[in-house]
Each structure stands twice: as structure tokens, then as C-alpha cells.
Amino acid sequence: MKMDNKKSKKGSVRVAAWVHAVINPLIEAIRMEKAFLKDRNWTWRYSSGNLEFIHTVQRYPDYVSLPNFEDFLRANPKFQKLFDRHDQLMEKLTEECRQAFQSLVTSPLFKEKVQRLLSEYMRGEGYPGGAVPEKDFAKLIAQYIINNIREFSEFYTVWKFWGRFGDDLLDFRTGEVIKMLDKTGEELEQYDEILVKKLEDLRFEFCQKYDIPAAPLPYTGYAGKV
Numbered sequence: 001m002k003m004d005n006k007k008s009k010k011g012s013v014r015v016a017a018w019v020h021a022v023i024n025p026l027i028e029a030i031r032m033e034k035a036f037l038k039d040r041n042w043t044w045r046y047s048s049g050n051l052e053f054i055h056t057v058q059r060y061p062d063y064v065s066l067p068n069f070e071d072f073l074r075a076n077p078k079f080q081k082l083f084d085r086h087d088q089l090m091e092k093l094t095e096e097c098r099q100a101f102q103s104l105v106t107s108p109l110f111k112e113k114v115q116r117l118l119s120e121y122m123r124g125e126g127y128p129g130g131a132v133p134e135k136d137f138a139k140l141i142a143q144y145i146i147n148n149i150r151e152f153s154e155f156y157t158v159w160k161f162w163g164r165f166g167d168d169l170l171d172f173r174t175g176e177v178i179k180m181l182d183k184t185g186e187e188l189e190q191y192d193e194i195l196v197k198k199l200e201d202l203r204f205e206f207c208q209k210y211d212i213p214a215a216p217l218p219y220t221g222y223a224g225k226v
Contacts, residue, residue, distance in 0.1 A: 012210040018072045020216055021065040023203045029060040030086075030192045030199075037189035040148040040182060044097040046139045051094055054188075057083040076202070086195060089188040096181040097146055103177045104142040110172055114138040117165045128161035145173050146181070 033054050036043055043052040061069045073080050104110050118137055121128060129137045144162070151166070152159035207214050 012212055014071070015206050015210045016212045017068045018075075019203055019206055019212060019214065021068045022061055022072045023199050023206075024215060025061050025065070026057065027196055027199050027203075029055075030196050034189055034192045034196075037185050037192065040185055042093060042097055042147055042181075042185060044094070044101075044143065044146055046101055046143045049094075049098055051090065051097070054090055054093070056087045056090060079198075079202075082195060082198060086188070086191060089184065089191055093181070093184045093188055096177070096184055100146050100177045100181050101139075101142050103175070104145060104172060105139055107172075110142070111138050113169070113172075114141050117169070118161075121161050121164065125160060128158045130157035141169060145170060148173065 036053060043054055044050070045052050058066075058069065073083075114137065118128075118134075127134060129140055132140045140158075144158075144166075148170075149162070149166070150170075152162050156162075203214060206212065
């Protein structure tokens, strides 16, 4: 079908702002989410009780782009429901991380194991917890278990300790609470795939209809027809 070029000019700068300041950052952020979720690394932190690199959708566009984000949602309201579902799954994952953490740190068997391995390690090495107080070391280990951390680079103070005992400690990553956690993480990963596809399809539709590039052209700043 032949496109009406005159019609395609109307609103193209506004739509370019949606594509470049809203849709593209969301696609990039959700793809990063998927990479963490695939490894079952929820990026959960016991110090905050939250996920460090997995957020609600609204947190992904930068602050100066929030008006564009709000405008995008007003013009494309079906995406509000899609984003709400993502956020519900993220919040569920966060809560299940907290539950898994409580299950671990209140387990006498877990606490005894961590203390025994730490004592064994410190007979030949220094304290491996870095800035984390020794009294909170079991909390740090619980965090690593919840996030399914398999290895660390040598830049982390805990890397030698985890290299020796990590596999043994990851045996605690079992039970009904962990199963529920992993199931929710997998559900969010699958939903992210759907969400990225919908955003990519909408970006393509906008680029076709309004004759704008999928990303700003380098050096020129050109975003679309004026």
C-alpha cells in the first residue's frame, strides 16, 4: 500500500522521541534483565532487600525522558497493562528472594556450615568478606546462593573462598521456596521475551509509518522529519 508521505510527517519528531528515548532504552534494559534471569541471578541484595539490576519498567528510561515515557503511555495505553504485568512479576520475584533469604539465615544447619567453612578458610587466609562485617558473612553467602552465583573473578575478596566452598554451599539452593523462586524467575524471563518482541514490532511500525531511523544518526542528531 502506498504511504501518504504528507501524513507521515505529522508527529514524526514526537514519535522519534518515543522510539529513541523510551522504546530503545526499554528494549536494552529488558534484554539485560533476560541475561541475568537466564542465569538465575536475580541480582538481589540482602542490604536493601531489592533487586539491583532488575527494576520496574518506569525506572528504565532516564529522568529527563520521563515526560516522553508518560506521553508514550497516554498515546499507547495497551502498553500500560503490559508493563504492569512485568512489574507484578518483578515484585513477586523480589518477595520470594526475601523469603528464600529468611529461610536460609534462620536455618541452624546453614549457619553452622558457613561458620565452619569460614573458620577453616581463615586458618590459612584472611577474612574473605571484604567490607561486610564477619557477623553478617552468612547473610552475604545466603545472597550468593539465592542469586545462583557460580564463580567470581579474582577482583572480589571472596573469590578464593567461593572457589573452594561455593559448590558445597550451593547445595543449600534447594527446597520448595527455591523452586517457587526459580519458577517466578523463569516466568519473568519468558515474559521479557514477549515484551521485547512487542516493543521491537512497535518500533518497526513507527519507523515505517513516520520514516524515522530506529536510532539517532551519529554526529548529525537527526531523528526524523521536521
